[in-house]
Structure formats: structure tokens, C-alpha cells
Amino acid sequence: MILLLLFIVNFLGSSDSEQNKEEVIPQEELIKDVIVEVTTTKTVVKQDEKTVTEHLVILNDANSPKKIEQNKDTFIDPIIVKENNLYSYKRKKKCYLLTYNKDSKPVLDLIKSKNISIVKEFNTNTKGISFCVEDDSIIDALRNHPNVTHFEEDKIYKASSIQYPISRHLFLINNYLNYVFNSYFFDNAVFRALQIDKLFRYLLGSYNYYYSGKGTRLYMLDTTVDVRHNVVNMSMKDKSCHEHGNTALDMIVNKTKGFASDAKVVVLDGVDCDGTISLSGILHQLEQINPIEKSTLLLFGVSGPHSELLNEAVDTLSKKGLIVISPSGNNHDNGCYYSPGSAKTSLTVGSLDKHANISEFSNFGSCVRVYSLGEEISYTKNTRGTSYSAATVASAILMFLEKYPVASFDKVWEFINANSYLNGNTHLVFKIPFLSKEKTTSFSSDSNRYGLVEIYVYYVLPVYLFVGILFLMYWLYNKMKRRNTQTRREYIIEPNLRHH
Numbered sequence: 001m002i003l004l005l006l007f008i009v010n011f012l013g014s015s016d017s018e019q020n021k022e023e024v025i026p027q028e029e030l031i032k033d034v035i036v037e038v039t040t041t042k043t044v045v046k047q048d049e050k051t052v053t054e055h056l057v058i059l060n061d062a063n064s065p066k067k068i069e070q071n072k073d074t075f076i077d078p079i080i081v082k083e084n085n086l087y088s089y090k091r092k093k094k095c096y097l098l099t100y101n102k103d104s105k106p107v108l109d110l111i112k113s114k115n116i117s118i119v120k121e122f123n124t125n126t127k128g129i130s131f132c133v134e135d136d137s138i139i140d141a142l143r144n145h146p147n148v149t150h151f152e153e154d155k156i157y158k159a160s161s162i163q164y165p166i167s168r169h170l171f172l173i174n175n176y177l178n179y180v181f182n183s184y185f186f187d188n189a190v191f192r193a194l195q196i197d198k199l200f201r202y203l204l205g206s207y208n209y210y211y212s213g214k215g216t217r218l219y220m221l222d223t224t225v226d227v228r229h230n231v232v233n234m235s236m237k238d239k240s241c242h243e244h245g246n247t248a249l250d251m252i253v254n255k256t257k258g259f260a261s262d263a264k265v266v267v268l269d270g271v272d273c274d275g276t277i278s279l280s281g282i283l284h285q286l287e288q289i290n291p292i293e294k295s296t297l298l299l300f301g302v303s304g305p306h307s308e309l310l311n312e313a314v315d316t317l318s319k320k321g322l323i324v325i326s327p328s329g330n331n332h333d334n335g336c337y338y339s340p341g342s343a344k345t346s347l348t349v350g351s352l353d354k355h356a357n358i359s360e361f362s363n364f365g366s367c368v369r370v371y372s373l374g375e376e377i378s379y380t381k382n383t384r385g386t387s388y389s390a391a392t393v394a395s396a397i398l399m400f401l402e403k404y405p406v407a408s409f410d411k412v413w414e415f416i417n418a419n420s421y422l423n424g425n426t427h428l429v430f431k432i433p434f435l436s437k438e439k440t441t442s443f444s445s446d447s448n449r450y451g452l453v454e455i456y457v458y459y460v461l462p463v464y465l466f467v468g469i470l471f472l473m474y475w476l477y478n479k480m481k482r483r484n485t486q487t488r489r490e491y492i493i494e495p496n497l498r499h500h
Contacts, residue, residue: 095119095154096139097280097309099128100147107147114138120280124287125313130154130280150309157282157304157339159223159244159275159387210437213260213398215405218252219289221282222301222387224269225249231265234288241273247377248301248387252395259433260398271302279307286313292320295401299394301387303329303338303363311343318345323401323412325349325394327386328363335363342367345409347397347416349390349430351375356429362386364427370416372430396433403435 100107104127111118111131116138120130128150133139143151223245225231227238231249240246245267252258253265268285271277277285282302289298298317303326314324326343328335328350335341341348341363351362351374358364359374363386374389393416400415401407407415419433 093132093134095130095132095278095280096142097128097130097150097152097154097283098142098148099126099150099309099312101127101149103147107142107145110141110145120284122283122287124290125316126283126309128283128309130283150312152279152307152309155279155305155307156276157279157302159242159271159302159385209259209399209435211259211399211402211435213253213263213395214402216260216263216295216297216398216401217293218260218263218265218394218398219268219296219298220245220249220252220265220301221268221270221277221285221299222248223271223273223275225267228253230263231267233267233269234285235269237269242271242275243383244275244301244387245269245271247383248299248391251377251388251391252299252398258392258395260395260402262402263398275302277302279304279310282310283313286317289317289322292317292322294321295398295405296321297323297325297394297398297401299390300324300326300340301390303327303341303386305339306337306342307339310339311346314340314343315345318343318409323347323397323409325390325397327390328368330361330385331363332361333363334365334367336365336367338363347393347409347413349386349393350427351384351386351389352429356423358427359384359386362389368427369413370420370428370430393430396430399433399435 098107099122108129111129114133114135116131116133118129118131122128122130142148223242224233224235224237224240225245226240227233231253249265249267250257253261253263255261268288270281270285314326318324324340324343324346326341326346326348328341328348329338330351331338335348335350340346347370348368350364350368350371351359352371353359353375354373356371358371361384362371362374370393372389372392374386375384377383377388396419397412397416400412404411415433416430417428420428420430423429
């Protein structure tokens with residue numbers, strides 16, 4: 001009886017072991033599942049794509065079937081590898097920026113004692129460093145250090161994706177209040193096909209100017225641009241990898257699209273080819289603006305989260321005499337929540353549509369000083385953004401700085417205000433500026449106001465032209481109708497005789 005019980009137990013145990021043996025997943029399939037899971041994680045956060053890819057390479061290299069056969073004794077359990085990699089992926093080091101007071105030694109000594117590598121150091125516009133660390137205790141110690149004045153996590157900023165004949169872009173700006181040109185009947189498929197808008201721009205789109213930004217300098221923080229006359233990239237590259245910088249540059253120095261064709265442009269091309277740059281990268285690029293000469297302008301091509309460090313750097317540059325122009329951002333939000341547009345000394349520009357209404361994507365609010373056209377930059381490209389609005393205003397200021405080289409920020413704003421009008425008591429609309437030859441202290445003569453001649457050219461004459469076009473089309477229609485009547489032939493239908 002006892003032997004029978006032992007036999008049954010042994011039989012059941014062998015069956016369970018065989019069943020378990022059948023359920024064991026081959027290592028190759030297990031590794032395949034792990035790789036698929038990690039690869040899927042690759043699409044979670046774009047900026048961590050490289051890290052996950054490196055984890056994937058480790059799995060493929062260490063745990064490939066060939067490696068397992070060669071190193072059975074040192075085989076690494078792929079489940080453990082997967083968990084460790086996902087943990088390190090989630091715990092990837094974050095980067096931070098801090099500024100310190102005059103006594104920076106205690107802060108730097110603490111950084112050094114924790115074996116933390118300094119990524120960037122800032123000495124010109126702000127005193128501080130950027131670094132990467134994942135230990136929360138170190139972060140808290142630095143954040144609460146008595147010698148640290150500001151402490152922020154590094155952030156990402158994005159690129160916010162036209163004189164005679166006058167370009168479409170400037171033509172629309174010049175006709176914000178012209179309800180003949182700036183109406184839906186004018187912007188239709190027939191007029192576009194017949195190039196009627198080009199005809200109007202040739203006949204009525206002249207723009208007289210006496211200054212072109214000669215003797216001025218523009219620093220443009222944007223993507224790399226195609227090098228041309230008076231334009232250089234700080235990286236010394238010759239070709240662009242993103243259209244954002246080139247489009248903004250054309251609206252500044254292009255002879256038919258901008259106002260400052262003779263300005264010298266230095267592109268702080270730290271913005272990556274995907275149109276992004278970190279906060280530490282921006283501060284590093286601003287370190288290269290030194291010394292600041294007269295008639296110098298800084299144009300930001302990016303906008304991002306609010307940052308006290310960035311706003312402080314902008315204010316420091318402004319105190320040195322630099323005029324700073326910033327886009328408000330493309331988030332359809334309060335512009336005071338974003339930098340550098342929320343800096344006190346920044347001339348922040350929002351975007352308008354062709355009817356002088358705030359664009360649906362543009363940031364707005366008390367931090368946005370003026371608005372300019374940021375849509376319909378061209379027919380061929382669906383390009384729009386507050387960066388292009390800011391570029392138009394920057395181009396006009398460069399023209400102004402040629403006439404008034406030592407003008408202060410207040411004088412620049414007085415010029416912008418004189419060449420703008422209030423739309424519906426809600427926002428200030430920038431028009432095409434005018435600068436007289438005379439060196440006046442008042443900007444009343446440098447404002448683009450409508451006189452009797454302008455009223456006739458922009459209102460009465462277009463009506464006559466439109467009525468004339470209608471009569472011409474009616475005459476052509478009647479002429480073709482009479483010709484068809486004269487050449488018409490009558491045909492007599494004969495009966496089919498085969499049926500009779």
C-alpha cells in the first residue's frame with residue numbers, strides 16, 4: 001500500500017515537472033518580448049529617445065541568443081535588465097541652473113564635493129552654472145543654499161513655423177484699414193489666378209524710405225541661416241537646417257520684404273534643427289553678446305515657459321543699452337506666463353491676422369506691447385507665428401536706429417507707438433513705419449498717417465479700378481455672345497427613311 005502511494009506521488013510530481021517544462025518560455029522569445037516593450041517606450045518622451053535606444057543596444061548586445069550560448073554561466077536575466085533599464089529611464093538625471101551672489105566659492109565647493117560636473121558656466125549677463133543631477137538631497141541643498149540667488153530646472157524653448165513692388169506681407173500691413181483690399185472679395189481664387197493682387201501691388205504698393213539699417217547690428221537668436229551679405233552664423237556654418245531662421249531673416253534684411261537690408265546680422269544659432277533650445281543653451285548664447293555697441297538689437301526667435309533667470313538676463317542686457325525684441329509665443333495664452341516675453345524691458349510682439357485681429361494662436365495680455373502681422377507671410381508656405389511678427393517690428397527699429405543711433409528704449413517705443421493705432425481699444429496694431437529725412441526730436445512727422453492723397457489712393461482709386469474691371473468683364477461677355485450668334489448654324493434633322 002505504501003509503495004502504491006509513493007508511486008502515485010512520484011507520477012504526479014513527474015507530470016507537474018513535465019508540464020512546467022512545457023510552459024518555460026524560450027530565452028529568445030523572452031528577449032524578443034523585452035525588446036519590443038522597451039522599443040515601445042521609445043515613443044513616450046522624445047528627448048529621452050537616445051537613452052532608451054542605448055538601453056535597447058545593451059539588451060541586444062548582452063542578451064542576444066549567440067551571446068547566451070557563449071556565456072551561459074554569466075547570463076544576465078533579461079527581466080532584471082528590463083526592470084533596471086526602465087528604472088534608470090524614469091530616473092534620468094534632470095538638469096538645473098542656479099545663480100549665486102558674489103561669494104560663489106561655497107556653492108562651487110559643494111558641487112565639487114558631490115562629484116557633479118558643471119555643464120555650462122555663465123559670467124557675462126548673469127553669474128551662475130548649469131548642471132545635471134538626480135539626487136534629491138543634493139537638489140534641496142543647492143536650492144536652499146544661502147549663496148544661491150535663483151534655482152530653476154532647465155527648460156526647453158521652441159521657435160515661435162516681406163520696396164517696390166511691395167510684398168504681399170507688407171501690402172496687407174499697409175491696408176489693415178482698407179476694406180476694399182483687405183476684404184474677402186479681394187482674397188479669392190479668381191483674383192489669385194489672374195494675379196490681380198500683384199497688379200495692385202505694382203500700381204499702388206510703393207513704399208518710400210530713406211533709411212535701411214546701415215550702421216546697425218542685430219543679434220538674432222534662432223536656427224542657423226543661409227549665409228549672405230552682412231549675415232554670419234556664430235557657429236560659422238554656411239547652410240541652414242530649418243526654415244524658421246531664414247524666414248525671419250528675410251523679413252528683416254530682404255529688400256522687398258523688410259526695412260533693414262543694410263543691417264549687419266549675427267545669428268546666435270544655438271537653436272537645434274528641430275526648432276528647440278534649452279534654457280541653459282539660451283543663456284550660453286547670450287554670453288556671446290559682448291561688448292554691446294550702439295544701435296544694437298537682440299531679436300529672440302524662441303519662446304517658452306516663464307523663467308526668472310532668463311528675464312533677469314534680458315533686463316541685464318537692456319541696462320547695457322541693448323534693445324530686446326521678443327515674440328509673445330504661440331500658445332493662445334497670457335503672455336506673462338512665458339519668457340523672454342514677460343521680461344520687464346522686453347518689447348514683446350504678438351501676431352495679427354490680415355484684418356488686424358489678434359491671431360487665434362498668439363499669446364496676449366498686458367505683457368504684449370504691440371501686435372503685427374504674423375500670418376499669410378507668403379502664398380507658397382503655410383507659415384505663421386509670433387516670431388515673424390517680432391521680426392517685422394525689429395526690422396523697423398533697425399531702420400529707426402540708423403537715423404537715431406543712440407536712441408533709448410523709451411524713444412524706440414515712442415517711434416513704434418507713433419506708427420501704430422489702437423484697434424477696438426483692445427490692442428495696438430503696428431503699421432508700415434515712416435521716417436522723414438529731417439532729424440526731428442518729435443516723431444509726429446515720422447508717423448504713417450492717412451492724408452487726402454492716401455485716402456484717394458487707397459480707397460477711391462481701388463473702387464474705380466474694381467468697377468472698371470467689372471465693366472471690362474461685362475463687355476467681353478457680350479462680345480463673345482454676339483460672335484457665337486453670328487457663327488451659329490442650323491441643322492435640320494431628317495427622318496430616318498428606313499422606318500418607312
